[in-house]
Amino acid sequence: MAIAIKDISVKDIRFPTSRNLDGSDAMNAISDYSATYVTLITDREDLKGYGLTFTIGRGNDLCVSAVKSLAELFVIGRTLEEITANFGQFWHELVSGDCQLRWVGPEKGVIHLATAAIINALWDLWARSENKTVWKLLVDMKPEEVVKCIDFTYITDVLTPEEALTLLRRVESGKAQREQEMFEYGFPGYTTAAGWLGYSEEKMRQLARQAVADGWTHLKQKVGADLEQDMRRAAILREELGWDRKLMMDANQIWGVDQAIAAMRKLAQFDPLWIEEPTSPDDILGHAAIKARIGDIGIATGEHAHNRVMFKQFFQAGAMDFCQLDPARLGGLNEVLAVVLMAAKFGVPVCPHGGGVGLCQYSLNIVLFDYIAVSASLENRVLEYVDHLHENFEEPLVIKRGRYYPLQQPGYGVKMKAQTLLDYSWPDGREWLN
């Protein structure tokens, strides 16, 4: 029996994270971590799909409106089966089928963030209907089935469906073993918990010490507001981490190309594994220029790269050493699959963005699929962990000694608790009325 999508509910959920300066960095000083939260309502009482897109406060209302416009045109009244039967084609229709809504993107900004919430809710619904997690649904697919979920528009010059098939088949035989390995040993993570710019140096040191005690081997520091301060903080972090653990740095787009080069030459003494978002997220050639001039520090970027065409070029230009795709900035999982496969072709490790509400959950599904079914490698792969707000989701994340363990409840992992939806609804939830 086909599952019909009868309606959609979209909520504007905002958490007052700015009160504690959680999430503060050089670009984003006062963020209220937020979600455009989508529930797909079906004709089955016991089956719904849950998805979200991540924003940091104001502007979330725009994404809510955009979701409603897209859903009305393309989702409500369809069946899950007709959508998933040719999911790549459906995705194409959603992003290009209405030229009027496409115009205010195209495939970027508000309209693409909205696309992500819808698409990810559809994946959640699909996985729930199969009683699987999203990562397991993907891992169990035949290569042909994965490829059918991808819209290859604008990327066939670097990746054809046939090449994608070849990449997936290459590692097919080891899938069961790697899946088992993930349950036993988990996937390596890193933490940004100590590194926010708004925290005092003393608080940072204590959190870093705690992180080391908790078994984290990789820690990320926010930089870019003040170079002297960055160096002082890096020195503190190195004191706590030693030199065997990895230190990453994140500038959150604050620099121009020349500034980035100058700053990283000073910060190189602290041996960062990568510099993240050193300049404008749109500046592919700028990232390539920075990379060429800062020695062997890796370039990490992607959380603001808005679609597969941007990633294609970052790969072509050799301007991205760590692929930090964002599961909700890209137009949902279908587009993520395209980027994961291009990354595999170019040998770039995928380390998705986790710094936001629900992003760790999404990204965990993605890295499990990438490791088990695409890259078959853990080299240079680490998944960001940000430790706040997880209590709002029904399924807890399992982190032990700096490693993530597979999600196990059916779906994509971002279903929020009913109380959270009541308390943090904006502007009328209890937390905002107070």
Add this chain to the structure above:
Amino acid sequence: MAIAIKDISVKDIRFPTSRNLDGSDAMNAISDYSATYVTLITDREDLKGYGLTFTIGRGNDLCVSAVKSLAELFVIGRTLEEITANFGQFWHELVSGDCQLRWVGPEKGVIHLATAAIINALWDLWARSENKTVWKLLVDMKPEEVVKCIDFTYITDVLTPEEALTLLRRVESGKAQREQEMFEYGFPGYTTAAGWLGYSEEKMRQLARQAVADGWTHLKQKVGADLEQDMRRAAILREELGWDRKLMMDANQIWGVDQAIAAMRKLAQFDPLWIEEPTSPDDILGHAAIKARIGDIGIATGEHAHNRVMFKQFFQAGAMDFCQLDPARLGGLNEVLAVVLMAAKFGVPVCPHGGGVGLCQYSLNIVLFDYIAVSASLENRVLEYVDHLHENFEEPLVIKRGRYYPLQQPGYGVKMKAQTLLDYSWPDGREWLN
């Protein structure tokens, strides 16, 4: 006495152009040309500022909401003088000052389209307060004053304020003469009036014949829906135009890189001056690859290039032979100035986007400034002319024998008639209630 901005009015204006397939192309089959129309209300009864951003229907409501959010934070309660005293800095504040709204861009899509409406209304207000057109306001500025309007964030690796000054000073002495020349001979235009995909071949032939009779020397054809049809239509257009007049082609992003190359090798026989938007507007390296493989057909793009960082890279990669910046897709005139100056540095002619409501008016101001004060050249410069909807604006466009004559009424030229605002207001205007 300082002019205080007391309030802002934002209207959702939509024209039912889809009824006649005006504006139809390979990507945009059913467009209702629309505007997010901004009026800045000041403390002077007789002084307001008018600006708009262009969309093609659904999604215009998103831009309306975004304008309100931005204006509340950054515009209402400010004086024109404090804004224009350091306009580049104000622009930076508008696009980056609120990290929450920045997140849903950044500098792209809905939020950047909204930025354009506000910024352009501020320029209109500034020009009206000086009793000048916007182009004349710009032309009369000292180079230092122009440079102060520009935010150089993310572009100093190709253009510093000092280089911008040098470019402007280079041609300063001839400004008066070129201004006079524009009044006498006008600025060269081209027409898309005959070339829309939704028109029959017979209608197209008649319109092309009329265009030639009216003195047009450049005509643009929409291509990309069907190659055989494109060739048939190009043959008809060449019959009407002959081979001395110029034929341009516009694919509106419909092709992948390889498809574009294959198509243009077939269409090359019709000697197009340029192929416009052959693929994704985000694909800088893709445009470069196409350019390298289609002989001496020029690459025209930019109407969907969302900010100065994209243009910077198109120039760096040599991937854009004609710079078709859009005055409302970029974040308004301040960002346009940055792109115009970068284009001058790279020797790329600026032929801005005119295909939309109010875009011809905006773009005429821009090309007049570019010719008189920056490039001092008409070589390969033509301004798009689309002949519908101009009757909705207070100041008529003056076109004679395929050339545009300078706007003369104070402002930016996009003030709509009061009746238009009533009739085409969406969803409750007379035209939409019918």
